[in-house]
Amino acid sequence: MEEKEIGIYIHIPFCKKKCIYCDFPSYSGAELYMEPYLYALLDEITILGTKFSKYDIKSIYIGGGTPTYFKTSYIGRILETCFSCFNVKENAEITIESNPGTLGKKTFLELKRLGINRLSLGVQAWQNELLKFLGRIHTSQQVVSSVRWAREAGFQNINVDIMFGIPNQTVEEWMVTLENVCSLEVDHISAYSLKIEEDTALYSMVQNGVIHPMDECTERHMYHEGISFLRQRGYIQYEISNFAREGKKSVHNLIYWKDDEYIGFGCGAHSYINRVRWYNYKDIEQYIYTMNKNGHGMEYREYIDSNIERFEMIMMGLRLIEGVNKAEFERRFGKPLDFYYRDAISQLKRNGLLDENDSSIYLTPRGLDIQNTVLLAFLDYMG
Numbered sequence: 001m002e003e004k005e006i007g008i009y010i011h012i013p014f015c016k017k018k019c020i021y022c023d024f025p026s027y028s029g030a031e032l033y034m035e036p037y038l039y040a041l042l043d044e045i046t047i048l049g050t051k052f053s054k055y056d057i058k059s060i061y062i063g064g065g066t067p068t069y070f071k072t073s074y075i076g077r078i079l080e081t082c083f084s085c086f087n088v089k090e091n092a093e094i095t096i097e098s099n100p101g102t103l104g105k106k107t108f109l110e111l112k113r114l115g116i117n118r119l120s121l122g123v124q125a126w127q128n129e130l131l132k133f134l135g136r137i138h139t140s141q142q143v144v145s146s147v148r149w150a151r152e153a154g155f156q157n158i159n160v161d162i163m164f165g166i167p168n169q170t171v172e173e174w175m176v177t178l179e180n181v182c183s184l185e186v187d188h189i190s191a192y193s194l195k196i197e198e199d200t201a202l203y204s205m206v207q208n209g210v211i212h213p214m215d216e217c218t219e220r221h222m223y224h225e226g227i228s229f230l231r232q233r234g235y236i237q238y239e240i241s242n243f244a245r246e247g248k249k250s251v252h253n254l255i256y257w258k259d260d261e262y263i264g265f266g267c268g269a270h271s272y273i274n275r276v277r278w279y280n281y282k283d284i285e286q287y288i289y290t291m292n293k294n295g296h297g298m299e300y301r302e303y304i305d306s307n308i309e310r311f312e313m314i315m316m317g318l319r320l321i322e323g324v325n326k327a328e329f330e331r332r333f334g335k336p337l338d339f340y341y342r343d344a345i346s347q348l349k350r351n352g353l354l355d356e357n358d359s360s361i362y363l364t365p366r367g368l369d370i371q372n373t374v375l376l377a378f379l380d381y382m383g
């Protein structure tokens with residue numbers, strides 16, 4: 001039997017309300033589709049489970065959307081199907097994303113009973129005015145209750161997502177968010193810079209001049225302040241936007257950053273396994289229809305050749321503070337990093353953007369700030 005550990009991603013695209021900045025495949029007012037979506041999802045897991053049952057599952061990530069807006073009994077059925085179709089390891093990390101305001105005390109206990117052992121809470125900001133502006137449905141008081149209930153239910157691994165670079169957010173407000181989130185004693189913090197994506201309400205507001213994006217200088221200042229604040233509070237930065245207490249790095253997200261393999265279920269979900277990448281239809285209706293008609297929800301599929309695979313390993317690996325492991329690269333591609341990228345590495349080192357030690361190449365703090373420029377240098381040597 002081929003020994004391989006992979007991850008599973010399950011997408012639940014339903015939200016109570018659409019946030020103004022959100023371009024994820026998530027829908028509000030689509031409750032009518034919840035039940036047919038569940039059945040399509042169960043079919044997809046069962047069908048692909050037959051094909052990939054030989055691999056060990058080291059993580060399951062239920063993301064969205066707002067998975068806790070889906071019935072808890074539906075989440076139970078999804079997990080039961082995963083457990084029966086795949087070889088889920090006993091110590092697998094099983095995460096569910098949730099938004100305060102969509103679940104009460106009892107739900108945390110139910111989720112824990114289903115085998116979920118990691119919770120990821122969308123907090124975003126501490127100021128209720130900012131939350132309201134973003135279109136979030138919760139208040140900071142609900143964040144406090146959610147974390148308390150989660151701990152009482154026995155969750156020992158809690159992540160919170162927070163955001164900086166929000167239009168009109170001040171540096172002081174950002175620091176208050178950090179302070180309060182740290183005082184909750186959570187285990188992991190994802191701190192993202194708000195991106196203004198096309199096809200969002202926020203994008204239109206900016207286009208119409210109603211809202212002005214934050215200037216880059218303040219946004220970078222917030223990022224650097226955040227890093228040093230979190231370091232002082234015992235959170236180790238291990239990826240551009242991610243910070244963890246000892247032993248609490250996200251097993252699932254590391255799969256992406258190490259360019260390892262995963263299978264995604266649900267609308268818009270991506271998969272990457274055995275050098276094939278595919279993604280499903282984003283639209284709920286289209287996904288359900290294709291699943292029912294063809295037994296798959298796939299919209300696009302491509303073979304990843306070794307040139308692309310090498311670049312992707314660098315692209316994702318350089319997001320990690322530890323960088324790209326040299327031995328791992330050589331094991332995968334048969335030749336050392338230097339063989340393919342000697343010139344790019346020397347040039348970036350000369351420019352102070354990249355450094356190396358015996359085991360890895362990694363970005364310097366300056367390189368982390370302009371990661372895209374660094375990647376262009378590698379792209380030139382893609383072959």
Ligand code: SF4
Binds near residue numbers: 014018023064122
């Ligand atoms: S809760 Fe999350 S997924 Fe849902 S609309 Fe807001 S940002 Fe998007």
